Amino acid sequence: MTRAKICGITRLEDALWAEALGAWALGFVLVPSSRRYLSPEAVRPIARAVGPLVVRVGVFANTPPEAVLRQMEAAGLQVVQLHGDEPPEWAEQVGRFFPVIKAIRLFGPASAGWLSYPAEALLVDGASPGSGRAYPLEWLEPLRPHPRLIIAGGLTVENLLAVLALKPYGVDVSSGVEAAPGRKDPEKLRGFLGQVARFNGASQNQ
Numbered sequence: 094m095t096r097a098k099i100c101g102i103t104r105l106e107d108a109l110w111a112e113a114l115g116a117w118a119l120g121f122v123l124v125p126s127s128r129r130y131l132s133p134e135a136v137r138p139i140a141r142a143v144g145p146l147v148v149r150v151g152v153f154a155n156t157p158p159e160a161v162l163r164q165m166e167a168a169g170l171q172v173v174q175l176h177g178d179e180p181p182e183w184a185e186q187v188g189r190f191f192p193v194i195k196a197i198r199l200f201g202p203a204s205a206g207w208l209s210y211p212a213e214a215l216l217v218d219g220a221s222p223g224s225g226r227a228y229p230l231e232w233l234e235p236l237r238p239h240p241r242l243i244i245a246g247g248l249t250v251e252n253l254l255a256v257l258a259l260k261p262y263g264v265d266v267s268s269g270v271e272a273a274p275g276r277k278d279p280e281k282l283r284g285f286l287g288q289v290a291r292f293n294g295a296s297q298n299q
């Protein structure tokens with residue numbers, strides 16, 4: 094079973110579409126330099142409007158642990174995604190309060206050293222987060238032993254099948270389901286989430 098996370102949500106209607114179309118998790122970017130940035134106060138009403146069985150993830154980059162915890166509380170989020178160069182101690186501090194997804198940016202083949210990073214899941218992204226740029230899937234090979242690998246970075250309905258064939262714990266998409274930065278396209282959401290659901294259904298029948 095591969096779970097789909099829709100990242101870079103900035104609008105209530107996008108969150109509700111993603112939920113209705115079967116997203117397992119929604120990501121809110123709390124990185125001020127991002128085109129998809131929302132303040133914790135702006136995230137809160139959107140996060141609260143979604144049903145209780147959809148996981149709300151806060152995306153941070155190089156934000157010190159105390160500030161991450163403060164913003165998670167203010168935004169009403171449930172899981173922390175660390176998308177910068179956070180040392181393991183930061184993940185451990187945040188991890189006392191929230192499950193942690195550690196995002197790794199790939200500039201070349203991944204290092205197996207990441208397998209021991211203290212996080213519940215590893216998310217593998219391209220070099221430039223949120224850019225919609227993909228990377229060769231062979232670069233992931235050293236990380237395949239991780240039990241919860243989430244694949245991100247330039248995913249679209251066109252290249253998704255090759256990624257699903259690797260049977261990752263999750264897939265994560267932002268640009269590939271957008272009409273414009275920060276605005277999701279309902280038809281692209283439907284295509285992407287539909288393909289994940291069909292693949293999961295087909296795998297169960299094998």
Ligand SMILES: O=C(O)c1ccccc1N[C@@H]1O[C@H](COP(=O)(O)O)[C@@H](O)[C@H]1O
Pocket residue numbers: 100101120122124127128129152153154176216218222223224225226245246247248265266267268269
């Ligand atoms: O989307 C952003 O602007 C962003 C900013 C800072 C950290 C992470 C960001 N997005 C993450 O990028 C990946 C993949 O995005 P894409 O599908 O290639 O556009 C996703 O995990 C987002 O959380």
